[in-house]
Amino acid sequence: MKPSLIALGLVATALAHSVPSHTPIDHVPAVCRPSHVRVRKEWGDLSLHERKAYTDAVLCLQDKPSQLDHALYNTTSRYEDFVVTHMNFTRVMHNNAVFLAWHRRFAWLFERELQQECGYPGTLPYWDWVKNARNITASPLFDGSPYSLSGQGLPLSPEAKEHELPCWEVGNFTCPKAPGGGCVTDGPFKNYRIGYLSIGVSAAQNPEPGLPQDVFDYVPRCFSRDISQYIATNFLTQANLDHLLAASTIAEFQDRIDNVSGVGFPGLHVAGHMALGPTGADFFSSPQEPAFYLHHSTIDKVWTEWQRRGRGEERIYGDNALFGTLTTLNIPPSDNATLESEIGWGSLEQPAPIKKFMAVGRGDLCYRYE
Ligand SMILES: [Cu+2]
Structure with a gap:
């Protein structure tokens, strides 16, 4: 599933020749x-x-009309145009160089859509995983107040809990079910x-390229959450961030x-998704969970910090900038990415x-992070 070490060598060599690590790239x-x-x-x-x-x-974006083809995607709002875009690209932009x-x-x-379509004067916030992990449903993000991103979902009946999907499976780790899982009713x-x-x-591990047939099926229902203190305590940790x-x-x-x-141990990207329950952890439709954007803002922040720790620009445009191919999990196998590889957002x-x-x-x- 992973590109071989030989492939890594090829990427590194190609980049070292075309992009000197001490000068900014052209264009x-x-x-x-x-x-x-x-x-x-x-x-x-x-x-x-x-x-x-x-x-x-x-909320304004969730109220704006979709600009996509409803017959193709079943979109009902501009917010869902972003969800569909993520689903459309899921098989080319996870667990790879992209x-x-x-x-x-x-x-x-x-962030730009919020500003341009909804007059939002601010910037995209981020979610400090470690700071909010101690008591995650009491954190400013998820305490359910009008100033949060809403809180825990209602508890499910034992029967409904049986049928709740596990939020993710990574190696031999299946994330445990948490006390919520039902509709979000506050905030x-x-x-x-x-x-x-x-x-x-x-569905992303199918050797045939393409999306599952039912990927855009649409079943209106409440927004649900199953916030997991177990995941927060064990994986959204300073030790993991330092590592x-x-x-x-x-x-x-x-x-x-x-x-x-x-190895059966979720990293911070996976753990942040898992901490939110099945809606926020779905490999394809996770942007239905509004916290998705704050989670990815944090990933961007951490990537930026890591890039800055490199020598010169070797982690930005140099031989330590990119690794991997152009397909998710390299399924089906694809070329190694270079800085010239084109990526799209529909x-x-x-x-x-x-x-x-x-x-x-x-x-x-x-922008920068504070
Ligand atoms: Cu994603």
């Missing part, structure tokens, strides 16, 4: 002037007013409804953030080479 204009840089803040560091402005903007850059841009596109998203089903990771940031290669960084290599954004999305604070990625 990425440095138009982001210091005075234009916007700051993305941690949820708990926003004022109550700022938190409400964010969730109001997300994952970090694709999600960086996807979160940026969502800003108490009336939010979802439609796309849980598809699961196995991730100490990765010496991009291959190691990617492996540690997901950790799907069979109708949300023209395809563009990965190199455009490698550096926060450059080009139109004009």
Whole structure:
């Protein structure tokens, strides 16, 4: 499932020849002037007013009409256009060389949509995994107040609990079910409804390319959560974050953030999804969970920090910038990515080479993390 070490050698050699690690790559204009840089803040560091402005903007997007073909995708809102885009690309941007850059841009596109379509004056917040893990359903993010992202789902009956999907399976680790799992009934998203089903990771492991037939089937229902203190306590930890940031290669960084290599231990990307329950952990439809965007904002922040720890720009444009191929889990097998490989976001954004999305604070990625 993983590209061989020989493949790694090829990528490293190719990049070392074409991209000297000490000079910025061509064609990425440095138009982001210091005075234009916007700051993305941690949820708990926003004022109550700022938190409400964010969730109001997300609710606004959930109320705006879809711009996609309803007959093809069953979309009912502009918010769902982003969910569908994620589903459409799920098989080419996870567990591979594209994952970090694709999600960086996807979160940026969502942030821009909130600003342009819904007049949101702020920036995309992020979710400090460690800070909020101690008592996750009492954290400012998930305490269910009007200034949170809503809280835990209602408890399910023992019978319904039996039928609740496990949120993810990684190696030999199956995430345990938590005390919620039912409808979210408090906070800003108490009336939010979802439609796309849980598809699961196995659909991404089909040796044939393409999406499952029923991927866009739509069954309207309440938005559900099953927030897991077990996952938060055991995996959203400072030790895991330190271990991730100490990765010496991009291959190691990617492996540690997901950790799907069979040791049965979820990395911070997987654990953040798992902590939210089946809706927020679905491999395809996870952006139905509004916390998806804050989770990926944090991943972007951590990637940025890791890139900065490298020598010069070796982790941005150099020989330690990219690792892996262009398909999810390399199924079906595909070429190794280079900085020139084009990635796309469907109708949300023209395809563009990965190199455009490698550096926060450059080009139109004009933001930083606080
Ligand atoms: Cu994703």
